[in-house]
Amino acid sequence: MTCEGFLVKGPSGPLVVPLGSSVVLPCYVDEPLPLKGLKVIWVRTDVNTLVHVYQDYESRSEAQYQDYRDRAHFFTDKIKYGNFSIHLENIRAEDKGFYRCKVYTEHESDETLVQIKAVEHLRVSGYNHPLSAYVGEDVTLNCSVDSHIPPEEIDEVSWRKTDKSEIIQVLGFEKNKIVPSDERYRDRAEFFTPEISKGNFSLRLKSVRTEDKGVYMCHVNAGNFSANTTAVLEQLGFSRLHIIVLILCIAAFGSALLLSLLWYQKTRSPNTNPLSLQMSVVSVPNVVMFFAFLFWGVIEGFLSETVACCAHYFLRPLLLLWTAPYTEHFPGKRKTAMHCIVHLQYSLFTNVVYSVLFKSFWEKSLRYEESDRVLITILFGIMILISIVNIVFSLAELIRNKDGRMRAVLDLVSDIGHDVLPPLQLIFLFYAFGAASGALFVVGVFPLFLTLTRYNWKDACVEKLECLRSVRRAAWLSFMIAVNAIMVSSYLIALKKEKDCVGWVCVAAFLQGLWGIVVVKHSFDDLDLPFRHVVCLIGSVGVVLVNSVALMTELIMKVVNGERGIEDMRKVVFSTECLFVSCVLLLTIFKPLIKKDPRHLQNEVAEIPHNLSNQNGEMRHLRDADEQEMDEMDETQPDSELQE
Structure with missing residues (x-):
């Protein structure tokens, strides 16, 4: 495989990286280059420091400057596809500056420049592994602010849960006051209040429910800086x-x-x-x-x-x-x-x-x-x-x-x-x-x-x-x-x-x-x-x-x-x-x-035309009964008693 001219590309603009986080410094070509005779050198230009070297089909970690050893790594398996980026871990404040990626082949060379414009002096860390709990138990979602900024100068801390297309406000802390949560988490979500002064904004979620499963983000704002960490609550079992x-x-x-x-x-x-x-x-x-x-x-x-x-x-x-x-x-x-x-x-x-x-x-x-x-x-x-x-x-x-x-x-x-x-x-x-x-x-x-x-x-x-x-x-x-x-x-x-x-x-x-x-x-x-x-x-x-x-x-x-x-x-x-x-x-x-009785409808129909006449008949029957009773009394009792 031969290459007649190539263009090394980098990021579209300067990078802004949170303190303590990791960042990828991009460096790549559109078409793969032959590995024979390929050499890639990453150099910190402002202090003339060697960051990393790839040569003779392998990374040369022994050539790295001490400050970047075990922190800067090539994506070795991606180099054959033309990706010469490096992964820089545990960003420090002194990592701000210019980085040159220079690529050499047997015939030509080209380079690109990457700038870490700023390192945000705000680091938010949590627990890297998913959490699990039984329904009804309490669980703690970790969020710790490791920063040069005092806790009283932190503008806002908010815990949010991403539920499909909806973002649910679980709990917040703003201007030294706790912000009420969504009604689904009311009286169930709370901070460890004595720990806030130490930068500990971990969330205690009480009486966990099955709908609490999901991804939670702790987002921190301090001045012009912001950072976040996530916590994953896995599938919950039967309580x-x-x-x-x-x-x-x-x-x-x-x-x-x-x-x-x-x-x-x-x-x-x-x-x-x-x-x-x-x-x-x-x-x-x-x-x-x-x-x-x-x-x-x-x-x-x-x-x-x-x-x-x-x-x-x-x-x-x-x-x-x-x-x-x-x-x-x-x-x-x-x-x-x-x-x-x-x-x-x-x-x-x-x-x-x-x-x-x-x-x-x-x-x-x-x-x-x-x-x-x-x-x-x-x-x-x-x-x-x-x-x-x-x-x-x-x-x-x-x-x-x-x-x-x-x-x-x-x-x-x-x-x-x-x-x-x-x-x-x-x-x-x-x-x-x-x-x-x-x-x-x-x-x-x-x-x-x-x-x-x-x-x-x-x-x-x-x-x-x-x-x-x-x-x-x-x-x-x-x-x-x-x-x-x-x-x-x-x-x-x-x-x-x-x-x-x-x-x-x-x-x-x-x-x-x-x-x-x-x-x-x-x-x-x-x-x-x-x-x-x-x-x-x-x-x-x-x-x-x-x-x-x-x-x-x-x-x-x-x-x-x-x-x-x-x-x-x-x-x-x-x-x-x-x-x-x-x-x-x-x-x-x-x-x-x-009703099972087939005569009931006939009786009901017959009831209607004779309804009033039946009532008159009942009155006549009562009157005849009264007259008969009076006749019997005439036969059995003397006149004086009848008059009385």
Whole structure:
């Protein structure tokens, strides 16, 4: 291989190198040169010092000046490709200057000049190897500033995490003050405060989560200088709490199947009362899932997700008791008791949901006017007060179930609460989360008008319109679908700027389903739930199985991949509950249409044209009975007694 003329190239401009770091001094040609007779000499020109030499197919380290020995190296395996750069390590302040790279062949030579213009007097060092830890443990990310600049003259130190395209501010130190971190690291990231005066800006990350996996950079600014170091947190393994959550999910799964089989076998035995076993079926798996979501919230979940799922599974047995058979032994009349159970769950869950929403509003309320904050707080207080009255009424009905003036007052307030609570919730949402406008405010008030002008569906349809029982129930269902559709879509509009908007909409849909059950029990007196055994098993077993498997899958994906698949467990939990509640509501409303007796429709049709005449016949029957009783008294008693 021959070379007729070549051009040695270097960097495009002077180099600025941090103190203590490494730098590559570029020197290369576009076409490879023959190795025979090749000689490369690097010289420090300003002090006439030999930096390094390549000759006779090898690096000649013995020719180096003492200051560059073991610090300056050729990329020996790259020389055959025309790369004659050297790697200069552990940059010192005195390394600033000019370096000449001169390349000789058997026939020609050429050279380039490299300048280290400045050596930044700021050195930041960390830990070179990746770190690993179990979830829930604490880990320390090292960042030490070794500099001639005193710590009090350091302008800024910031720890940042690169998460895909997003840069997350983990913790900062600026002008001798600690800068608050991103909410994901709040109360979990901290400096070793006594060590700051020594230039130690290491970061302690407490209660490590799986999403903490990644690359962290400690960036330091001091005057015109800046430097950084990185720390890598590797994939994290299962912690004890992760294993506990997995065990709880498996326990919920297994207990739901086992108890349901035992309950089914006992119901097939004659003269048995499986009420105690039924109570275990509707309570044990849900209590286990409550603790599973509680621990999930500690290690991986966020506040709104954890609170909503825990509250739901804590209160869920109330809904299942309403769907379950063998509840005639409950205190009070069965209809009243079962209605109050669902009413109690709706009121308690409403308090929990809107308490979390109010907390979210309060965290960002500083941008609101004082009058708006007061108004939103008053709306929240009214909603909580209505829910508390409903809770007191439901508990009073369940425990004592007696008539009286206080019961009548509570009943009246409770009825009003059913109607005004949904529109009050919308008004609160629109004002609290900045989505209010004239049109949306009207949408929020519209359900108030509809619910306050509700007809007595039985009297209005049967006596005035003379319609079939199925028709009046279909009309009521259409009305409820319209109101609930307005409510859920309004949640979507009001919370569209929130990160967990979809999760909140799923919660709202379930909450409206409970509200529908409560209202339908007020609107119709002749309602009951068919297929109670099947419905109770689906709710107690099927829904729990789906959610436990979903939680286990989400936990495993988070630990293995470092990312959540579903991102919000409310999407699964409350979507399945919405399906269950919708089926329960439809079965309750249209029970007459699914009766096995084929004569029921004929009786219903015959009932309508004779409705009023039947009432007149009943009056005539009562009058004839009274006349007959008076005749018997005339025959058996003297006139004086009759007159008296």
